[in-house]
Amino acid sequence: MSNFKIAVCQMLITNHKRDNLKKAEAFIREAAAAGSQWVVLPEMFNCPYDNKYFPEFAEAFPGATTTLLSDLAKELELFIIGGSIPEHCEDKIYNTSFIFDSQGRLTGKHRKVHLFDIDVAGGIRFQESEILSPGKSVTVVKTPQCPVGVAICYDMRFPELMRLMALEGAKVIVIPAAFNMTTGPGHWELLARTRALDNQVYFVTASPARNLEASYHAYGHSMIVNPWGTVVAQADEKEGIVYAEVDLGLVEKVRRELPLLMHRREDIYEVRKKGWEYSI
Numbered sequence: 001m002s003n004f005k006i007a008v009c010q011m012l013i014t015n016h017k018r019d020n021l022k023k024a025e026a027f028i029r030e031a032a033a034a035g036s037q038w039v040v041l042p043e044m045f046n047c048p049y050d051n052k053y054f055p056e057f058a059e060a061f062p063g064a065t066t067t068l069l070s071d072l073a074k075e076l077e078l079f080i081i082g083g084s085i086p087e088h089c090e091d092k093i094y095n096t097s098f099i100f101d102s103q104g105r106l107t108g109k110h111r112k113v114h115l116f117d118i119d120v121a122g123g124i125r126f127q128e129s130e131i132l133s134p135g136k137s138v139t140v141v142k143t144p145q146c147p148v149g150v151a152i153c154y155d156m157r158f159p160e161l162m163r164l165m166a167l168e169g170a171k172v173i174v175i176p177a178a179f180n181m182t183t184g185p186g187h188w189e190l191l192a193r194t195r196a197l198d199n200q201v202y203f204v205t206a207s208p209a210r211n212l213e214a215s216y217h218a219y220g221h222s223m224i225v226n227p228w229g230t231v232v233a234q235a236d237e238k239e240g241i242v243y244a245e246v247d248l249g250l251v252e253k254v255r256r257e258l259p260l261l262m263h264r265r266e267d268i269y270e271v272r273k274k275g276w277e278y279s280i
């Protein structure tokens with residue numbers, strides 16, 4: 001099959017986990033009813049994006065959030081890229097995306113590799129590493145449609161990681177993310193379109209909706225960019241679902257007509273992973 005429908009749920013996230021889970025469930029059901037085969041949720045969809053909430057909202061796997069996603073994936077026969085949640089494992093907390101196939105099985109997991117530690121004068125300071133630990137996998141998951149690369153937010157700024165996913169076979173790269181009002185306006189669309197072009201993939205970003213009552217104001221603008229770099233669907237800052245048809249034939253066509261991946265000069269330079277941790 002070369003075409004399938006993807007839904008990106010731009011949810012408004014509150015301080016109440018139960019409400020966030022109810023909202024995620026409602027959006028997933030709506031996306032399924034609209035005929036989507038893949039559904040994507042935003043970064044930290046069960047928890048406000050703020051270091052002070054991560055320990056309280058964190059869950060070990062399996063927990064309430066991942067069980068809900070697994071049950072919905074099975075019931076609705078969907079592939080769910082479960083945004084991310086604070087994951088508690090041993091004595092650490094990770095920013096983790098859990099991925100479920102249409103039988104509700106955990107088929108992949110990505111822990112944010114690059115932690116968001118920035119300090120922009122007059123803008124935003126955020127230090128994820130004060131609370132979170134980094135992951136160490138390049139995550140590419142098999143699906144009935146095509147391999148999909150999954151990484152989280154700040155990870156998308158690192159072209160080497162994105163390229164490795166394309167080299168591992170990803171035709172679609174999905175990024176649950178939460179850019180903000182300092183970096184979002186200048187960088188979000190530029191990065192998404194650039195990564196789509198670099199790697200000749202569909203590039204899908206899933207943000208929370210902007211909640212002005214929260215300490216962190218997400219940029220929103222979840223989007224789906226095709227391998228030619230064209231934005232095929234985009235939200236504004238408000239809550240809602242954006243849909244697009246993914247045409248894998250277009251990935252093949254762009255790669256055939258403009259063979260960037262084949263024209264790489266590995267005799268001069270190389271991008272390679274050091275070690276490998278399987279993603280689940």
Ligand SMILES: NC(=O)CC(=O)C(=O)O
Binds near residue numbers: 116152
């Ligand atoms: N929140 C992030 O991880 C990244 C981000 O907002 C940015 O890179 O800008």
